[in-house]
Amino acid sequence: MSSPGITVLGSGFGALSTVRELRARLCTAPITLISPRAELHYLPGSIWIPSGRRRREDLVVPLAPFFERMKVRHVQAEVTGLEDAGRTVLIRGAERIANDALVIATGGRFIRKLPGIEHAITPCEGISAAEEIRERLGAMAGGAIAIGFSGNPKEPAAVRGGPMFEFLFAIDTQLRREGRRGQFTLTFFHPKAEPGKRLGEQAVQGILAEMRRRGIQTHLGHKPLRFEEDKVVTEGGEIPADLILFMSGMTGNAWLDATALPRSPGGLVAADAQCRVRGWPRTYVVGDAGSFPGPDWAPKQAHMADLQARAAAQNLIDALAGRPETAGFKTELLCIIDTLEQGKLVWRTDARTIALPWLRPLHWAKAHFERRYLKRYR
Structure with a gap:
């Protein structure tokens, strides 16, 4: 048999x-x-x-x-x-x-328990979500955009923060290229005062500095309570929002x-x-x-x-084969946070954490990796 x-x-x-x-x-x-x-x-x-x-x-x-x-x-x-x-x-x-x-x-x-979560788009739920962001942005003459993420309090590793930084910076870059950035306010929100700490202290400070350089407002250290059609409500106040992008924990x-x-x-x-x-x-x-x-x-x-x-x-x-199962895996964080023009490489292991400055070649490297990765399956 x-x-x-x-x-x-x-x-x-x-x-x-x-x-x-x-x-x-x-x-x-x-x-x-x-x-x-x-x-x-x-x-x-x-x-x-x-x-x-x-x-x-x-x-x-x-x-x-x-x-x-x-x-x-x-x-x-x-x-x-x-x-x-x-x-x-x-x-x-x-x-x-x-x-x-x-x-x-x-x-x-993704955990969808916050009241009013239907008013937010969760980008990593699929390509359709990114297409909805494209259509919503294209239809807006101006307004307020709020972007944030949170985690699973019972599972520290079950979070996707990196893509939300990328959507934030990419939207900012896109609006500048279109000559429309002045008609929008962008606000990044997170329940912790230092978002993305899994990337390492150096990377977090570099990301927050980039937000300040771009004029992106921050609302940090306040737990989100609910979403409404035109706002994010947190323990520390309200954030006006005509478009909300939010990634919950997994x-x-x-x-x-x-x-x-x-x-x-x-x-x-x-x-x-x-x-x-x-x-x-x-x-x-x-x-x-x-x-x-x-x-x-x-x-x-x-x-x-x-x-x-x-x-x-x-x-x-x-x-x-009846042999002992001894193979393990190393824990390694490796990503390029992209802005549409530049990228920041973050590499973290048990031994070290490296966060490079924002560089244009790293944007090209991310696109090159995508082509190589997908070639395996095409």
Whole structure:
């Protein structure tokens, strides 16, 4: 009887990197990947959609050719649960898919609990959100724009702050290029006095200095209470806003609630340093879906998902062969915060933190990385 093989849940950075790493390590086991669509949506590039520098078709990559090259069977469906300690995946329509090993890479979910959250756009929810920002900006003759983010208080790592700095600076740059900046006020808000501390003190001070240089107002150290159609209400007062961009902290996807998977206090899948789901043999988690041991500045970003995918792939192969699972991953924050014209490189490890000044070549480097990354899947 043939083996069920390996099942990967998701089609984002962590899932696709896991597939590549398995095949790069000469794993010949059958791979079934389950996701609602056979597409990669490259969300880091969505910061360039409002300015017209990117379009949807630039950032959506059909995955059928990649699946064919990697000999992957794609099942287009939504996961609804797990049985048999991970050996059976339930999908919508009551079908069951068996596996010898499972990788969970279905990403996270933004917490939408603040009253009036429907008045805010959450940019990292998808390309459609960036397109809505583009349309809203284009229709505004002037007004007030408020941009901010917060975290999951029970999961310090489950936050996406970097993209919000990028949307802030990119919108400022775009309005200046269009000769309209004088008709707008931009305000950045955050519940902490020093936003983005996971980037390191030097980077935070550089970002705040750039806001001052651009005339961007700040409203820091006050917890948001609610959003209204024309304002952000915080514990420290109100921020007028005709357009609100807000990124909340992340928690686990809703389908996890129908499983017995171990969860972190913040709602993510609890994993060990080898990306193994605690207490579930041959079941692994990578990327935003997981809660991993490590420093509280550990990032939720594609680079980190790639590092975790390497460890998960090697440990999965070793587990199937009956060998000890010892592969770990390093915690590393690596990003370029882009302004449409310049970029700031931030690199943080346990040993050091480096934050370069704003440089135009780093803007080009970010675009070059995008092209190289997507070439793997086109």
